[in-house]
Amino acid sequence: MLTTLSTLLATGLLLWQVAHQxxxxxxxxxxxxxxxxxxxxxxxxxxxxxxxSLVALAAGWYATGYFTDDARQSRFWPIWLSLITALHALFLxxxxxxxxxxxxxxxxxxxxxxxxxxxxxxxxxxxxxxxVGLLGSMAFLAGVALIYIRYGTxxxxxxxxxxxxxxxxWLALGLMSAGLMLKSALFPLHFWLPPAHxxxxxxxxxxxxxxVVKAAVYLxxxxxxxxxxxxxxxAASWLLGLLGATAVLWGSWSALRAQRLxxxxxxxxxxxxxxxxxxxxxxxxxxxxxxRDAAFGALVLMALTHAFAKSALFLAAGTIQQHAGHDRIADxxxxxxxxxxxxxxxxxxxxxxxxxxxSGAFLAKWQLLSTAIGLGQWIWVPAVAIGSLLAAAYIxxxxxxxxxxxxxxxxxxxxxxxxxxxxxxxxIATAVLxxxxxxxxxxxxxxxxxxxxxx
Amino acid sequence: xxxxxxxxxxxxxxxLLPGLLIFLLREEKHRLRTILNLFGAVTKLVLxxxxxxxxxxxxxxxxxxxxAPGLDLVLHxxxxxxxxxxxxxxxxxxxxxxxxxxxxxxxxxxxxxxFFSLCVxxxxxxxxxxxxxxxxxxxxxxxxATYPLVAHKGTPEAVRxxxxxxxxxxxxxxxxxxxxxxxxxxxxxxxxxxxxxxxxIEGLDTTTLSWxxxxxxxxxxxxxxxxxLHGWLPQAxxxxxxxxxxxxxxAxxxxxxxxIVRVVYDVYGVEFADSLDLLAPLxxxxxxxxxxxxxxxxTQDHLKKRLAYSTVSQVSYxxxxxxxxxxxxxxxxxxxxxxxxxMKITLFFAAGNYxxxxxxxxxxxxxxxGRRMPGTTLAFTIGALGMIxxxxxxxxxxxxxxxxxxxxxxxxxxxxxxxxASSLLNAAYFxxxxxxxxxxxxxxxxxxxxxxxxxxETDALxxxxxxxxxxxxxxAGLFAAAPYSPLxxxxxxxxxxxxx
Numbered sequence: 001m002l003t004t005l006s007t008l009l010a011t012g013l014l015l016w017q018v019a020h021q022x023x024x025x026x027x028x029x030x031x032x033x034x035x036x037x038x039x040x041x042x043x044x045x046x047x048x049x050x051x052x053s054l055v056a057l058a059a060g061w062y063a064t065g066y067f068t069d070d071a072r073q074s075r076f077w078p079i080w081l082s083l084i085t086a087l088h089a090l091f092l093x094x095x096x097x098x099x100x101x102x103x104x105x106x107x108x109x110x111x112x113x114x115x116x117x118x119x120x121x122x123x124x125x126x127x128x129x130x131x132v133g134l135l136g137s138m139a140f141l142a143g144v145a146l147i148y149i150r151y152g153t154x155x156x157x158x159x160x161x162x163x164x165x166x167x168x169x170w171l172a173l174g175l176m177s178a179g180l181m182l183k184s185a186l187f188p189l190h191f192w193l194p195p196a197h198x199x200x201x202x203x204x205x206x207x208x209x210x211x212v213v214k215a216a217v218y219l220x221x222x223x224x225x226x227x228x229x230x231x232x233x234x235a236a237s238w239l240l241g242l243l244g245a246t247a248v249l250w251g252s253w254s255a256l257r258a259q260r261l262x263x264x265x266x267x268x269x270x271x272x273x274x275x276x277x278x279x280x281x282x283x284x285x286x287x288x289x290x291x292r293d294a295a296f297g298a299l300v301l302m303a304l305t306h307a308f309a310k311s312a313l314f315l316a317a318g319t320i321q322q323h324a325g326h327d328r329i330a331d332x333x334x335x336x337x338x339x340x341x342x343x344x345x346x347x348x349x350x351x352x353x354x355x356x357x358x359s360g361a362f363l364a365k366w367q368l369l370s371t372a373i374g375l376g377q378w379i380w381v382p383a384v385a386i387g388s389l390l391a392a393a394y395i396x397x398x399x400x401x402x403x404x405x406x407x408x409x410x411x412x413x414x415x416x417x418x419x420x421x422x423x424x425x426x427x428i429a430t431a432v433l434x435x436x437x438x439x440x441x442x443x444x445x446x447x448x449x450x451x452x453x454x455x
Numbered sequence: 456x457x458x459x460x461x462x463x464x465x466x467x468x469x470x471l472l473p474g475l476l477i478f479l480l481r482e483e484k485h486r487l488r489t490i491l492n493l494f495g496a497v498t499k500l501v502l503x504x505x506x507x508x509x510x511x512x513x514x515x516x517x518x519x520x521x522x523a524p525g526l527d528l529v530l531h532x533x534x535x536x537x538x539x540x541x542x543x544x545x546x547x548x549x550x551x552x553x554x555x556x557x558x559x560x561x562x563x564x565x566x567x568x569x570f571f572s573l574c575v576x577x578x579x580x581x582x583x584x585x586x587x588x589x590x591x592x593x594x595x596x597x598x599x600a601t602y603p604l605v606a607h608k609g610t611p612e613a614v615r616x617x618x619x620x621x622x623x624x625x626x627x628x629x630x631x632x633x634x635x636x637x638x639x640x641x642x643x644x645x646x647x648x649x650x651x652x653x654x655x656i657e658g659l660d661t662t663t664l665s666w667x668x669x670x671x672x673x674x675x676x677x678x679x680x681x682x683x684l685h686g687w688l689p690q691a692x693x694x695x696x697x698x699x700x701x702x703x704x705x706a707x708x709x710x711x712x713x714x715i716v717r718v719v720y721d722v723y724g725v726e727f728a729d730s731l732d733l734l735a736p737l738x739x740x741x742x743x744x745x746x747x748x749x750x751x752x753x754t755q756d757h758l759k760k761r762l763a764y765s766t767v768s769q770v771s772y773x774x775x776x777x778x779x780x781x782x783x784x785x786x787x788x789x790x791x792x793x794x795x796x797x798m799k800i801t802l803f804f805a806a807g808n809y810x811x812x813x814x815x816x817x818x819x820x821x822x823x824x825g826r827r828m829p830g831t832t833l834a835f836t837i838g839a840l841g842m843i844x845x846x847x848x849x850x851x852x853x854x855x856x857x858x859x860x861x862x863x864x865x866x867x868x869x870x871x872x873x874x875x876a877s878s879l880l881n882a883a884y885f886x887x888x889x890x891x892x893x894x895x896x897x898x899x900x901x902x903x904x905x906x907x908x909x910x911x912e913t914d915a916l917x918x919x920x921x922x923x924x925x926x927x928x929x930x931a932g933l934f935a936a937a938p939y940s941p942l943x944x945x946x947x948x949x950x951x952x953x954x955x
Contacts, residue, residue, distance in 0.1 A: 294524045356599060357592040363523045366588075366636060374640040385629050392625050396602075400614060403606065438521045 038094040038155065043444045044300065045091045048218060051304050052091070052211045054428070055311045056084050058421035062315050063203035065418045066322075072116055076201075079116075083109035083207065090215050096144045096154040099219060103140060107133035107183070110212050114200040125195035132182055132192045136216075139179030146172035156227055165231040173228050177220065184216035186240075186277060187247035190270045194254075197266040202318020205262060206311035209269045214303055217276050221299070225283055237284040244277025245383035252390035256397065261317045261327035264394060265310065268353055271387060272306045275368070278380050282371045291371065297441035298367035301433065304440065305360035308429035309352035315422035316345040329397070333404035341419045343402050348426035350395035352433075355388050360433030360440075462506055463530035463583050464518040466540065467576055469499040470547070474572025480565045489555055492568055496548040499579070503537075503544045507939070510537045511947075517585065528592065529646065531585030534948040535721070535789070538941070539582035539713050542793050543705045545927075546800055547575045549920045553804055554697035556916025557811060561695075567607055571698075573600035578706045582713065587635045587645040587722060590714065594631060594678075597710055598624040601702065605694045616693040623677050623687040624707075631674025631714075638667050638722070647717060649952050651724015661731055664723075668733050671718050679711025679774065680767045682744040688767055692759040696807025699759060703766045704800035712773040712792060719777050720785075720952055729780045738778035738866075742873045744771035749880035756817050758806050761884060762799070768877065769795045769842060776857045779870065782949040784860025789945035791853035794841070797928045798850055801838035804921035805831045812913040814902035818888055823897025828912040832892050834925035839885040841928050844878050849931040852942055854878070 041049070060080065067073040086109055090102035111133060115126040148154055150168045163169060185193040193213070197205050224232060224240070251271030258264040279299040286292035319342045320335060321327045336343040352359035365384060372380040433440070473495035480488050506516060509532070516532035532540075554571065558564055577600050581593035598621070606617035639645055641663065642656050653659060677684045688708070692699055702708065719728055719737075728734055748768025755761035772795065776788020808831045809815040809824060825832040841848030854874060861870035911918055935942040 290524065297524070351599065357595050362592070362595075363526065366526065366632075367523060369633065369636045370640050373637050381633060385633060389625060389629060392621075396618070396621055400606075400618065403603075403609060404614070435520075435522070437523050441524050 038098075039089075039092040040094040040157075041092055044218075044221070047300055047304065047440065047444055048091050048214065049088060051307050052084070052087050052214075055210050055307055055425065056087075056207065058425050059203040059206045059311060059315065062206075062318070062418065062421045063201075066201065066203055066318065076113070076116060079109050079112045080204075080207075083113060083212075087211055087215055091218065094156055096147060096156065096159070100137065100141050100144050103183070103215070103219070104137045106212060106215055107137055110208055113204040114196050114208065116204060117200045119199070121195065122199040125192075125199045128192050129196040136179040136182040139175050139182070141179075143172040143174070143176030143179070146175065156222070160227055163228065163231060169228070169231050173223065173232070176223060180216045180220050180223075181243075184213050184220065184273055185270055186243050187250055187270065187274065188243075190247065190251070193270060194263055194266040197269065197314075198260065198262040202262075202314055202321065205265070205318075206314035209266065209314060210307040210311035213269065213273060214307060217273060217303065220277075220280075224280060225296075229284070232284065234281065234284055237281040240277045241281035241380065244274040244280070245380060247271060247274030247277070248383055248387035249274075249390070252387050252394065256390055256394040258394075259329060261320065261329055261332070261398065262314065264329065264398065265313045265317055268313075268391070268394070269306075269310055271391065272302075272310065272353065275302055275365075275384070275387070276306075278372075278383070279368065282368070282375060282377065282380075285375050285377070286371070291374070294367055294441065295371045297444050298364040298371075300444045301360045301437055301440050302364035302368070305352050305364065305429050305433050308425045308433065309349040309359070309361070312345055312349040312422045312425035312429060313353070315425065316342045316349065316419070319419050319422065329401055332398075332401045335402040339419065341423055343399070345419065345422045345426045346402065347395075347399055348423075348430045350399065352426070352429040354391040354395055356392075358434035359430040360437055361429075363434065363437045458505075459509075459514065459516050460518055462502060462509075462516045462518075463532055466499060466502045466506065467530065467580050467583065469502060470495045470572045470579065471576040474569050474576060477565055477572060478569040482562070482565055485564075488565065488568060492551050492555065492572070493548075495572060496544075496551050499544050500548055503540055506532050507537055507541060510534060511939075519585075525644065526588050527586070527644070528589050529585030530580070530583040530589065531647070532583060533647070533649070534944065534951060535716065536582045536584075538789065538793065538944055538948065539709070540579055542709075542796050543575060543578045543582060546701070546705050546796060546924070549924060550697050550701050550800070552916055553700070553807070553920040554695075556914045557695065557697050557807060559914070563607070566603065567695075570600050570603045571701075574604060574701065574706055576600075578710060581710055584717075585646055587638065587647075587718075590717065591628075591632055591635050594710060594714065595628050597707065598628055601698075601707055604698045605691050605702075607695055607698065608693070610693075613693045616690040619690045620687045623684065627674045627677025627684065629674070630670050630677075634667050634670030634674060637663075637670070641667075645722060647721035649721060651720065651727050652722060654724050654727035665731055665733060668718070668723065668728070668731070671722075672715060672737060675711045675714035675718065676740075677711065678707050679715060679770055680708055680744070680748075681711075681740055681771060681774065682747045682767070685744070685748070685767045689760050689763045692757075692763045696759075696803060696810065699763075700800045700803035700807070703763070703803060704796040708766060708770050709792065709796060712770050715774050716777050716789065716792070725777075725780055725785070725952065734778045734780060738775055738870075741771040741774035741778060742870070744768065745775065745873060745877045746880070749877050749884065752884045753880065755884075756819055758809070758816060758818050758821070758888075759803070761818060761888075762802050762806060765802075765842065765881070765884070766799060768881075769799065772853060772857060775870070775873075776853075776860065779857070779860050779864050779866055781860050781864040782953045783863050784857055785949040785952060786942070786945045787853050787856030787858075787860050789948055790856065790942050791850075793941040793945075794849035794853050794928070794931060797924050797931060798838045798841040798848070801834050801921050801924040801928060802842075804917075804924065805835035805838070808913050808917050808921065811917060813904050816902075818891070820898075820902055821888060821891045822895035823892070825892040826897060827901075830912055830918050830922055834921035835892070836889055837925040837928055838921075839889060841932070843881040843885055847929060847932040849928045849935075849941075852932055852935050856942075 086102050086105035093099045093102055111126050111130045114129055146168055151162050153159055182189045197209050248271050251267050255264045255267035258267055282295055352361050355361040355365040473491040477488055477491055518530040520528045522528050577593045577597035581590055584590035584593055602617055602621050605620050606613050680688045719725055745768050748764045752761050752764035772791045773788045776784045841850035844850045844854040858874055861867045931941055934940055
């Protein structure tokens with residue numbers, strides 16, 4: 001707990017620095033870029049760092065009361081902290097090789113954590129998760145190697161000066177993107193995510209769904225919108241967008257049909273990640289300027305809102321599972337009476353996932369639709385509209401069951417302090433990010449990932 | 456801190472904060488909850504009083520908060536918003552009193568009153584919304600806040616009604632959202648302005664604007680229960696009586712109607728919308744709804760269902776008044792926004808009293824109820840006569856002005872038959888109820904009579920609200936020409952709308 005708190009403090013400090021002094025670069029141990037390990041923090045990285053510190057803090061707080069046996073408890077913490085370390089290092093890395101290392105580390109800790117879930121299903125799911133993760137990192141590494149052969153550097157800032165279109169560049173980008181798409185569970189490469197996320201222990205699912213997949217999306221943003229942007233044709237980004245739109249529809253539909261609460265949450269992650277990819281063709285089509293900044297801010301806001309809402313949903317699901325002994329949606333009647341705070345959390349997180357006001361996702365979707373209509377890319381409008389309505393359907397189906405009555409209606413009020421972290425996360429997603437959204441735009445937009453000259 | 460920029464926000468939060476506190480209260484804290492409720496309602500009333508005075512003297516109240524680049528949450532008081540805010544605030548106070556009496560011993564009161572306050576917050580928010588973006592936000596919040604109220608009883612029937620309600624309104628909200636975003640990309644921030652904002656913008660494609668209008672009006676039409684988008688309203692009457700009263704009189708249905716007024720007058724501008732040939736279809740849809748709702752009401756034996764179909768019909772008078780071009784019809788439509796609210800809330804209060812006191816849910820059980828519950832039945836009678844349009848009750852004024860407006864606009868040949876037919880139909884489904892209540896002999900036993908307590912026909916908290924609103928309905932009719940009456944205020948709006 002202490003560690004997580006101090007991380008949060010450090011992040012806050014960094015955030016302040018970035019806000020006031022612009023991008024920060026630090027060469028670890030004093031070695032120059034090229035040899036040493038360089039860290040850098042720009043607004044995007046700082047925003048994501050803050051998000052992951054907060055989510056990790058809440059999930060860690062929740063985890064202190066979650067594990068009942070000491071053995072699992074003592075195995076959880078070291079891996080948990082290594083996961084967070086890897087994640088933060090990834091957001092801060094300034095060169096491609098470090099990105100690979102952190103990505104690999106992140107993947108391995110995530111698998112180890114997922115395997116902490118009891119039972120055969122969890123083991124099976126994490127083995128599949130492991131294979132997928134390794135495959136993804138392999139592809140990424142191959143791409144990195146190609147870049148090194150072609151350009152002789154892996155530092156992103158120097159690379160951005162050198163990069164030019166060509167078969168080698170495209171192949172490298174293709175390999176790296178394929179690896180990342182696998183890791184970010186973009187449709188149709190999402191098959192591994194629902195079982196892995198649904199069978200892990202609740203605090204782990206929260207971190208996996210909210211943060212770990214975001215790391216891969218973050219890398220996609222870095223590669224597509226920053227490093228490789230001059231070399232990418234719009235058609236390729238349309239492919240990403242189309243896959244994203246399909247993910248929105250398919251993920252929401254599967255979530256609607258899910259029989260278990262955690263599975264619902266996992267499919268909803270597939271759908272929500274789809275929205276992030278719809279932003280890609282829009283951002284590629286916009287020239288640098290105010291509209292692009294607005295759309296980019298919306299992308300970040302969407303990612304942040306989802307992180308808070310989804311971790312809240314998973315933590316709440318964990319509380320329900322511990323009290324009810326199961327998470328079958330159809331048998332959740334009476335939950336609203338026994339666990340009012342948790343049910344309220346479900347509702348708040350749900351509102352953010354649907355994209356209803358006053359959540360941050362509402363503003364992000366408004367901006368997304370507005371950009372799409374402005375650019376004449378009408379195809380995304382029905383995808384977003386239908387996706388949101390499906391999301392409303394699965395959330396309210398869930399809430400409908402929790403408000404239902406049950407035969408033995410003598411459920412006592414059992415909500416305790418363990419439901420607080422989830423509630424706080426949900427409040428951040430709905431109220432704080434909604435009302436304070438202007439700050440996100442102000443903070444992220446000016447540096448909206450346009451390739452800058454090295455400092 | 457100056458009052459002008461804080462008053463709208465204060466008015467919204469005067470129900471939001473008590474609502475949030477009520478959520479945290481334990482079920483037993485009856486007294487504290489009542490105090491919070493009444494404190495919020497009375498505070499809001501005082502604040503709104505200040506606003507009325509200010510707006511009348513052309514002071515500008517506006518709260519602005521930037522949410523995203525180019526997207527501001529704007530709360531702004533103009534004449535139209537004051538009209539709607541006043542209506543919701545007054546009726547909220549009355550309904551709160553009624554609800555306290557109605558839910559005396561029911562479970563989940565904290566949850567109920569919490570969402571009840573949120574619902575009013577959303578209504579007031581959308582009344583004060585200063586641009587289409589803000590309007591959409593509160594429109595969606597309203598949907599969310601009313602859903603738990605409709606489902607409140609938790610019976611399978613209530614859950615089903617709530618689900619239908621939610622399906623309709625969320626889909627409608629999506630249409631409205633897309634329309635609003637589309638218009639935003641075409642025409643900028645869309646701050647509401649009297650006389651419309653689109654006519655001043657050059658180079659807009661008229662076909663596109665027509666499509667946007669269709670999207671906006673169908674989104675709003677769901678809540679305003681325009682045929683064929685009205686399907687949820689008769690289902691939602693499973694809600695507890697105070698919720699139905701609020702839903703039909705101010706909150707949901709009126710939100711839709713109010714939105715139509717806003718879009719036609721303050722976004723498109725009535726003359727510009729007419730030049731695009733958009734108003735005639737709207738008028739036809741409203742006319743069809745008026746007749747259809749009345750016809751369906753005829754055959755309903757369930758009292759609340761009959762009232763629900765009557766709402767479908769009556770609310771479209773507002774749309775009709777708006778869609779006929781001309782200041783007098785405008786006055787009729789706007790004033791009906793208020794009059795229908797006051798009369799319909801009276802009817803639903805009375806229906807709730809019959810159900811609570813005697814267990815009467817159906818028209819066929821109402822024989823002789825007037826002798827057992829004279830106060831309630833008198834209020835019901837006044838409301839019903841007003842709906843038919845008999846002077847001096849307020850409903851007469853609205854119909855008179857819509858009719859006059861139609862004559863002035865040269866649309867009399869088809870509007871007049873609609874008005875006459877609708878009034879006849881209204882009489883046909885209300886008069887039998889009144890006849891049964893006053894003149895038929897009571898059956899020996901009521902379906903489920905509650906024990907009489909004290910000298911009154913029912914609980915005082917249930918009796919006085921309908922009597923008060925019935926008195927309001929008469930007053931609004933009798934003193935229609937007095938300063939600050941709804942009619943005067945509607946004329947002020949029409950005058951400023953057509954001044955351009």
